[in-house]
Amino acid sequence: SLIVGADISYSWQRSFIDFWVGPSIGLAIALGVAPLLLHSGNLKEAFRSMKDLEKVYSESRLMRVNVLILIYIACSIGTTIITLLLCPDFIPYAWIAVILSTVLPFILVMASARAMASAGVAVEIPYLFEGVMGALPYDKVDIWFAPLYTSHTVTMGSPSAMWVDYLYMAKLTETKITSVFEGWFFALPIAWGLGLLFSTAMWLLAPIPSSFYPYTAKTWPVMASYMDLFVSKRFVTMLDPKMIVSSFLLGVIIYVASGFLKHPGALIGVVMAVGVGSFIPPFVTLLIGGLIGKVVAPKFFGKENWGKYKFIVAAGLIAGEGLAAGLAGLVNIIS
Numbered sequence: 001s002l003i004v005g006a007d008i009s010y011s012w013q014r015s016f017i018d019f020w021v022g023p024s025i026g027l028a029i030a031l032g033v034a035p036l037l038l039h040s041g042n043l044k045e046a047f048r049s050m051k052d053l054e055k056v057y058s059e060s061r062l063m064r065v066n067v068l069i070l071i072y073i074a075c076s077i078g079t080t081i082i083t084l085l086l087c088p089d090f091i092p093y094a095w096i097a098v099i100l101s102t103v104l105p106f107i108l109v110m111a112s113a114r115a116m117a118s119a120g121v122a123v124e125i126p127y128l129f130e131g132v133m134g135a136l137p138y139d140k141v142d143i144w145f146a147p148l149y150t151s152h153t154v155t156m157g158s159p160s161a162m163w164v165d166y167l168y169m170a171k172l173t174e175t176k177i178t179s180v181f182e183g184w185f186f187a188l189p190i191a192w193g194l195g196l197l198f199s200t201a202m203w204l205l206a207p208i209p210s211s212f213y214p215y216t217a218k219t220w221p222v223m224a225s226y227m228d229l230f231v232s233k234r235f236v237t238m239l240d241p242k243m244i245v246s247s248f249l250l251g252v253i254i255y256v257a258s259g260f261l262k263h264p265g266a267l268i269g270v271v272m273a274v275g276v277g278s279f280i281p282p283f284v285t286l287l288i289g290g291l292i293g294k295v296v297a298p299k300f301f302g303k304e305n306w307g308k309y310k311f312i313v314a315a316g317l318i319a320g321e322g323l324a325a326g327l328a329g330l331v332n333i334i335s
Contacts, residue, residue, distance in 0.1 A: 008280060009218040013225055021229065022243035029244075030251025038259070076102040083146040090143050093136060100129060101148050113164040130230045144231050205332060 006014075080097045084090060090097065133143065170180050202208065209216035229235040298306045 009221065012218075012280065013222040016222060016226065021226075021235070022240050023247040026244040026247025027251040030248045030255060033248075034252050034255040038256070072106070073102065076105070079147055083143070083148040087140070087142045087146050089140060090138060090146075093138065096132065096136070097148060100132065104128070130235070134230065134233050134235065139233075141231055144227070202329075 077098070080094070080101045083097060083101075084094055166180060167177055169175075170177055202213075206212035209220045211217055293310065297310070300306075301309075
């Protein structure tokens, strides 16, 4: 929806709600269903391979598998209990909370990790939590913000599945797995302390969102509107089934086509990440940067030199940007 005279934030908000919600759901479902249909063997093999975990853990001197499973169950049930304490009216649906917080995340993380390793794509059932909550006759808002670690937080980008990448990279670089965990636990309290310090400083500097933090001022209203679609259950009446179905079919076609190009899921991933309902400025910048890196820079510096030094250039730009942002924030806080 192009609205003459409106700023980019409002235009983005209206276009997403009026049009892009349906395609985003259809393409997301395709991204979740297509790997299950085309790579169903990965899920079966993931559970069959669990019989070898005891040997792996005994060789690496880590916790036994049954201990890890007990810790997982205890943490999952713990978040469910906290959720029910915060949302006492949701107690009649406690069994649903247990399934969403314990059973489904385990299956989805196993499937996602296995699919990432074998096919390079994630297995995700999108909007599962939202669909379940929308189908229940529970109209209170509290459950949407409860600390229920459900399947809607377990995706390709979740820490649970990504830990497989970290540990396998440690194996490839001949790094002890125990060293990875030791470093993580050493950095965790430091990150928490500094995070609280900087968050407090930012809150004291100016309200969030506000014009002082333009990204939040632009994106948070859209995110709130999108969340409101689910919380109010208006998404059930607003969605166009034809748009969802057509987008789903388009997504499956793109996924299959990208498989023939030896990059399964790559094209639909690009569509979902930088195309469907995305905020324009950052992804226009991403496009310009990609064109410079792929077309302009190789001709200017030479393809061999650019291929050799581009990572150093990228690291320098990231480091310089981080220093500039940190210095600017420090000056603002002091002033």
